[in-house]
Amino acid sequence: MAAGLAVIYLVPRLTTAIPSPLVTIVVMTALVWFMGWDVRTAGDMGALLDTLPIFLIPDIPSKATGFISGMAGCAMIGRSIINFKSGGRGRLLTFTASLALLIMVVGLGARVAIIPMAALVAIMITVSIGTFSWSSIGNLKTHPRS
Numbered sequence: 001m002a003a004g005l006a007v008i009y010l011v012p013r014l015t016t017a018i019p020s021p022l023v024t025i026v027v028m029t030a031l032v033w034f035m036g037w038d039v040r041t042a043g044d045m046g047a048l049l050d051t052l053p054i055f056l057i058p059d060i061p062s063k064a065t066g067f068i069s070g071m072a073g074c075a076m077i078g079r080s081i082i083n084f085k086s087g088g089r090g091r092l093l094t095f096t097a098s099l100a101l102l103i104m105v106v107g108l109g110a111r112v113a114i115i116p117m118a119a120l121v122a123i124m125i126t127v128s129i130g131t132f133s134w135s136s137i138g139n140l141k142t143h144p145r146s
Contacts, residue, residue: 001118001119001121001122001125002122003028003031003118003122004024004028004118004119004121004122004123005122005125005126007020007023007024007027007028007122008020008021008023008024008122008123008126009126011023011024016087019087021123021126024119024122024123025115025119025120025123028115028116028118028119028122029114029115029116029119032114032116033114039116039117039118040116040117040118041113041114041115041116041117042112042113042114042115042116042117042120043112043113043114044117045117048105048109048110048112048113049105049106049109050106050107050109051106052106079094079097080094081127081130081131083097085130
């Protein structure tokens, strides 16, 4: 994971033509593959289906947060932050990212399954650091406790 964080923060010093999270995934996957390291991968976390999702209304799971005004924070905020910090500014950004994700999950599931979880965790740590309001720490003295 530390190597993934190093790649994420060092690649932009060399070039900004390729998003550093993408470089992290490729480099870490290649290292794990060629070195034969026994690490957890995305495929170890569960089955990656090779079909489109099924719409299950009215038979939905009891934790379907979209129907009780819940919000998909990781998908909405995380992807937006990664895209913005990687240089994405256009209107087709969300569509392109969603289409690429669909192609990867449905068409390239076997390839996605070998991505090490450490690379994905490094990306999520970077997203967390980028979305946290660091100035709020200084305001802790002035906020009332509940």
